[in-house]
Amino acid sequence: MASPVNSSDVPVPGWDRVLSAFGEHWPGASHDRLTRALELARLAHEGQFRKSGEPYIIHPVAVAVTIAELGMDEDSICAALLHDVIEDTPVTADDVEAEFGKDVRHMTEGVTKLQSQKLAEASVSKRARAENNRAAESLRKLLLAMADDFRVMVIKLADRLHNMSTIDSMAVDKQVRIANETLEVYAPIAARLGIWQIKWQLEDLAFKTLHPEEFNAIRERVAKSRKDRESELKTAIVDLEVMLEENGLKGVRVMGRPKHLYSIYNKHVKQGVPWDEILDLIAIRVICEKQHECYLALGLVTEIWRPIPGLFSDYIQNPKPNGYQSLHTKVIGPSGEPLEVQIRTRQMHEIAEFGVAAHWTYKEGSTKPDAATGFAQLRKQLFDFSNDNETSSDFLRSVSTDLFSEQVFAFTPGGDVVDMPAGSTPIDFAFRVHTRLGEQLVMAKINGDIVPLGTAIKNGDVVEIVTRNNAQPSLDWLEHAKSAHTRSKIRGYFRRRDRELIIQRGKDGIEREVRARGLDPKRVMGDEMMKFLIGQIKDCTSINDVYARVGEGLTSTQSVADKIYRRVRELEPPEQSVAEPEAKKVEATLITGIDQVMTKRARCCEPVPGEEVVGFVTRGRGIMIHRRLCPNVLGMSEKEPERITPIKWKSDGKSYSVHLLITCVNRQGLLMDIVSIFAEAKTNVTGAKIKTLPNNTAEIMIGIEVIDVVNLRELMGKISNFGDVISILRVHAPGARK
Numbered sequence: 001m002a003s004p005v006n007s008s009d010v011p012v013p014g015w016d017r018v019l020s021a022f023g024e025h026w027p028g029a030s031h032d033r034l035t036r037a038l039e040l041a042r043l044a045h046e047g048q049f050r051k052s053g054e055p056y057i058i059h060p061v062a063v064a065v066t067i068a069e070l071g072m073d074e075d076s077i078c079a080a081l082l083h084d085v086i087e088d089t090p091v092t093a094d095d096v097e098a099e100f101g102k103d104v105r106h107m108t109e110g111v112t113k114l115q116s117q118k119l120a121e122a123s124v125s126k127r128a129r130a131e132n133n134r135a136a137e138s139l140r141k142l143l144l145a146m147a148d149d150f151r152v153m154v155i156k157l158a159d160r161l162h163n164m165s166t167i168d169s170m171a172v173d174k175q176v177r178i179a180n181e182t183l184e185v186y187a188p189i190a191a192r193l194g195i196w197q198i199k200w201q202l203e204d205l206a207f208k209t210l211h212p213e214e215f216n217a218i219r220e221r222v223a224k225s226r227k228d229r230e231s232e233l234k235t236a237i238v239d240l241e242v243m244l245e246e247n248g249l250k251g252v253r254v255m256g257r258p259k260h261l262y263s264i265y266n267k268h269v270k271q272g273v274p275w276d277e278i279l280d281l282i283a284i285r286v287i288c289e290k291q292h293e294c295y296l297a298l299g300l301v302t303e304i305w306r307p308i309p310g311l312f313s314d315y316i317q318n319p320k321p322n323g324y325q326s327l328h329t330k331v332i333g334p335s336g337e338p339l340e341v342q343i344r345t346r347q348m349h350e351i352a353e354f355g356v357a358a359h360w361t362y363k364e365g366s367t368k369p370d371a372a373t374g375f376a377q378l379r380k381q382l383f384d385f386s387n388d389n390e391t392s393s394d395f396l397r398s399v400s401t402d403l404f405s406e407q408v409f410a411f412t413p414g415g416d417v418v419d420m421p422a423g424s425t426p427i428d429f430a431f432r433v434h435t436r437l438g439e440q441l442v443m444a445k446i447n448g449d450i451v452p453l454g455t456a457i458k459n460g461d462v463v464e465i466v467t468r469n470n471a472q473p474s475l476d477w478l479e480h481a482k483s484a485h486t487r488s489k490i491r492g493y494f495r496r497r498d499r500e501l502i503i504q505r506g507k508d509g510i511e512r513e514v515r516a517r518g519l520d521p522k523r524v525m526g527d528e529m530m531k532f533l534i535g536q537i538k539d540c541t542s543i544n545d546v547y548a549r550v551g552e553g554l555t556s557t558q559s560v561a562d563k564i565y566r567r568v569r570e571l572e573p574p575e576q577s578v579a580e581p582e583a584k585k586v587e588a589t590l591i592t593g594i595d596q597v598m599t600k601r602a603r604c605c606e607p608v609p610g611e612e613v614v615g616f617v618t619r620g621r622g623i624m625i626h627r628r629l630c631p632n633v634l635g636m637s638e639k640e641p642e643r644i645t646p647i648k649w650k651s652d653g654k655s656y657s658v659h660l661l662i663t664c665v666n667r668q669g670l671l672m673d674i675v676s677i678f679a680e681a682k683t684n685v686t687g688a689k690i691k692t693l694p695n696n697t698a699e700i701m702i703g704i705e706v707i708d709v710v711n712l713r714e715l716m717g718k719i720s721n722f723g724d725v726i727s728i729l730r731v732h733a734p735g736a737r738k
């Protein structure tokens with residue numbers, strides 16, 4: 001038993017390894033922060049001991065050794081040193097942040113949270129379904145934390161590695177549980193992150209704990225075969241080294257490839273590969289500095305040994321989906337037995353062995369400029385369990401299949417992970433991030449492309465939500481929202497608004513629109529008409545529902561007024577119900593024109609000189625001119641009457657665009673005929689669209705330019721005299737119509 005470490009004068013075992021590994025990966029960096037983290041951890045854990053009887057500080061330092069040797073950054077090493085202080089000592093997360101910053105706090109908290117989630121429950125695969133669900137939930141949280149910051153998971157794996165290597169001091173039943181969990185959850189995650197070095201160690205340690213006899217038997221066999229084949233391996237290495245040296249490839253390392261006991265066990269027991277085939281095979285690895293040297297080395301390998309046809313793979317040109325790069329070939333070795341050769345650069349080797357951890361080294365060291373892309377790729381890969389048969393255990397695979405058929409993980413542009421039910425759309429995403437974000441959503445981008453709001457998000461997508469301050473949710477979103485959570489938020493939004501107010505707004509809007517068609521609401525909107533409307537409009541069981549839908553903007557006032565108008569026409573002779581152009585009601589008194597610099601023409605109602613208009617005093621944009629009956633003005637005059645100012649607008653000879661909706665008997669050449677009426681009147685037509693309706697009618701939406709209301713009235717008169725025209729209406733808010 002080591003003596004307790006309780007003074008900063010006494011060196012902590014392993015600390016020298018932390019510093020030398022850090023110095024190697026981050027040349028010239030100061031040790032200052034690391035030393036401070038060590039001191040804080042030492043102080044915090046003072047008087048605490050591991051089950052093995054060792055001072056507690058041995059453990060975080062051992063974790064830090066692994067992290068430092070993987071080449072991870074200073075923050076990660078600090079977090080490794082402090083990973084147990086928040087849970088087990090009086091030191092708080094705030095203390096950690098004050099001293100070491102946000103990232104270190106985030107990581108230490110992340111590791112702490114994973115521990116308190118009782119992942120242990122995830123250990124045994126064949127439990128009741130309820131258990132399995134709980135395991136899936138733990139795993140989901142684990143993956144979530146990992147997606148948020150890979151470093152959390154790497155520290156967690158290093159923590160597990162040290163705990164596994166000191167597992168002997170635990171009770172046997174606990175050993176079995178932890179070893180199972182290691183094999184079924186942590187080793188596959190290490191594989192997924194590409195940290196093979198930790199994966200092998202975790203597997204071999206768990207294997208040793210769970211099947212000590214098999215472990216020892218295989219270890220002896222491996223030792224024996226190694227002894228038997230040692231001279232052959234040495235010969236192969238020396239032969240190749242000489243060959244490389246003679247051909248000017250200096251600094252290239254040649255080494256035997258280590259064998260991992262658990263993988264041998266698996267190959268033999270689970271895949272039925274004969275012992276001889278596994279144990280007799282010798283394999284060497286060639287580590288070059290530059291990529292082109294790999295191919296030169298390959299040429300030399302096949303020059304001294306005869307290649308076995310069909311057993312060459314170029315994973316440098318065609319990397320594996322996880323980014324693995326290497327040249328693989330099999331040759332007839334010095335003693336006539338097959339010899340496996342892997343050739344790769346040092347960087348490829350580090351990525352192969354350290355996986356995600358190596359990306360940190362290259363990120364900061366800038367040897368790998370596409371680190372950001374690399375991370376994005378890793379994230380995608382991390383959540384793509386669809387094509388996964390190599391790296392996951394049965395447990396992880398089955399759980400994750402369940403998990404990922406039900407869940408989808410996406411990212412904010414800032415890299416935060418957001419988890420949602422599978423099939424979720426940008427609407428779900430926005431509400432999931434923040435209710436406000438959802439309520440102000442106007443547009444969404446997935447991986448930089450603008451998408452319809454109903455698009456299903458895929459794992460690993462980066463979703464960007466574009467908002468506008470005065471934007472409002474639409475009830476249509478309910479159809480595009482996948483999760484019940486989102487739908488209740490959208491409904492909640494509308495419920496929050498006063499229903500009475502909505503109903504009143506809808507009622508006012510409809511009556512105004514009906515009046516604009518020359519009908520008297522009091523006369524035409526009786527009980528019969530109400531019943532008719534309820535049947536005509538989606539999801540309505542009362543007239544208040546109709547008003548509410550209109551008030552919420554789900555159904556336009558125009559479409560309801562059109563329905564009323566057509567209904568009245570069906571019941572009454574058409575010549576009596578041809579809409580009176582609203583312009584007829586405009587006062588003829590025209591006085592002085594207005595200062596054009598300070599005024600703007602509202603686009604919603606398209607006023608023209610000479611008609612009844614009012615001004616709305618905007619904040620900083622002068623006065624907005626609306627038609628007096630514009631629904632927007634009526635809305636505003638309720639809320640802020642003081643900002644409405646009377647205006648009389650005299651023609652200044654300029655032309656203004658207005659839109660007309662003309663309902664006609666449908667026939668060939670109709671649009672041309674209508675347009676030619678305007679052409680004859682020397683009126684500019686800015687656009688025209690025809691829409692065929694049932695019962696042989698058509699609607700023409702036409703944009704024209706007029707000088708004033710008199711001009712407009714003349715034109716409307718000409719059109720309504722045209723034989724095929726049933727009605728002609730000025731359109732409010734033409735932009736809102738499809």
Ligand code: MN
Nearest residue numbers: 059083084159
């Ligand atoms: Mn720990």
